[in-house]
Amino acid sequence: MSEPVIRFRNLTLGYDRHPAVHHLSGEIRPGALLAVVGPNGAGKSTLLKGLVGETLPLQGGFELGIPADEIAYLPQISDIDHSFPVSVFDMVAMGLWRRVGGFGGLRRQDIERVHHTLAKVGLAGFEQRQIGKLSGGQLQRARFARMMLQDCRLLLLDEPFNAIDSRTTDDLLSLIANWHAEGRTVLAVLHDLERVGRYFPECLLIARELIAFGPTAEVLTSANLARARVLAEQFEEDAPVCHRHPDETPV
Numbered sequence: 001m002s003e004p005v006i007r008f009r010n011l012t013l014g015y016d017r018h019p020a021v022h023h024l025s026g027e028i029r030p031g032a033l034l035a036v037v038g039p040n041g042a043g044k045s046t047l048l049k050g051l052v053g054e055t056l057p058l059q060g061g062f063e064l065g066i067p068a069d070e071i072a073y074l075p076q077i078s079d080i081d082h083s084f085p086v087s088v089f090d091m092v093a094m095g096l097w098r099r100v101g102g103f104g105g106l107r108r109q110d111i112e113r114v115h116h117t118l119a120k121v122g123l124a125g126f127e128q129r130q131i132g133k134l135s136g137g138q139l140q141r142a143r144f145a146r147m148m149l150q151d152c153r154l155l156l157l158d159e160p161f162n163a164i165d166s167r168t169t170d171d172l173l174s175l176i177a178n179w180h181a182e183g184r185t186v187l188a189v190l191h192d193l194e195r196v197g198r199y200f201p202e203c204l205l206i207a208r209e210l211i212a213f214g215p216t217a218e219v220l221t222s223a224n225l226a227r228a229r230v231l232a233e234q235f236e237e238d239a240p241v242c243h244r245h246p247d248e249t250p251v
């Protein structure tokens with residue numbers, strides 16, 4: 001059995017000492033295509049932020065089975081200011097940064113790769129367009145193209161289809177399927193459970209704490225969803241850190 005990509009060990013994440021994700025334990029295997037679902041405020045975005053070090057554990061932690069620079073993270077599109085003046089080509093080419101370096105020039109084959117990737121996401125001809133002048137769907141295509149060039153083994157996507165038209169969503173879903181076929185590990189925060197059931201074989205259901213983790217059909221049962229809803233109604237924004245033994249909530 002290969003080494004897990006992520007091993008959560010009683011992980012509690014939060015803000016100003018108020019936990020948003022409680023006592024998460026479990027392992028994500030390499031090559032998993034996993035949807036992270038749960039009610040509003042369940043801690044889904046916080047979990048992804050924790051994995052990239054934007055939020056530090058209040059308790060417990062996690063171990064990565066891959067180098068930290070093998071993680072590509074796509075925050076919610078609304079969390080990012082896309083008004084700065086940069087062309088689609090330059091923004092997407094930033095995906096090569098890990099290999100080219102901050103000040104390295106692009107070689108001819110790098111430039112060709114950027115063009116090729118833009119064509120793959122349906123943005124051929126948009127190279128010189130300022131990113132602030134793209135539609136929401138076009139911008140998300142460009143962000144996916146940058147991620148393709150990052151060429152990482154673990155991909156974290158936070159609500160990638162939020163406010164995205166259905167044609168773009170279908171195209172982005174096939175890019176995700178390609179990543180999965182290439183053996184990469186994909187974690188995506190999603191709200192549309194019908195889509196999760198159709199495209200994501202595994203699912204992590206949280207409502208601040210773990211509700212269920214495993215094959216999607218076994219996770220998205222009406223009993224589990226009802227439990228998540230009940231817990232969501234009880235969310236306390238200023239709850240103190242609780243103390244629970246790490247072994248109490250194994251996945």
Ligand SMILES: Nc1ncnc2c1ncn2[C@@H]1O[C@H](COP(=O)(O)OP(=O)(O)OP(=O)(O)O)[C@@H](O)[C@H]1O
Pocket residue numbers: 015020038039040041042043044045046047237
């Ligand atoms: N920067 C922050 N500072 C303080 N509290 C925060 C911050 N970001 C999130 N929270 C709180 O942490 C909890 C979990 O938020 P999070 O955004 O992770 O949930 P979510 O499951 O992604 O929700 P949604 O589906 O609504 O996007 C919420 O109570 C939220 O108010």
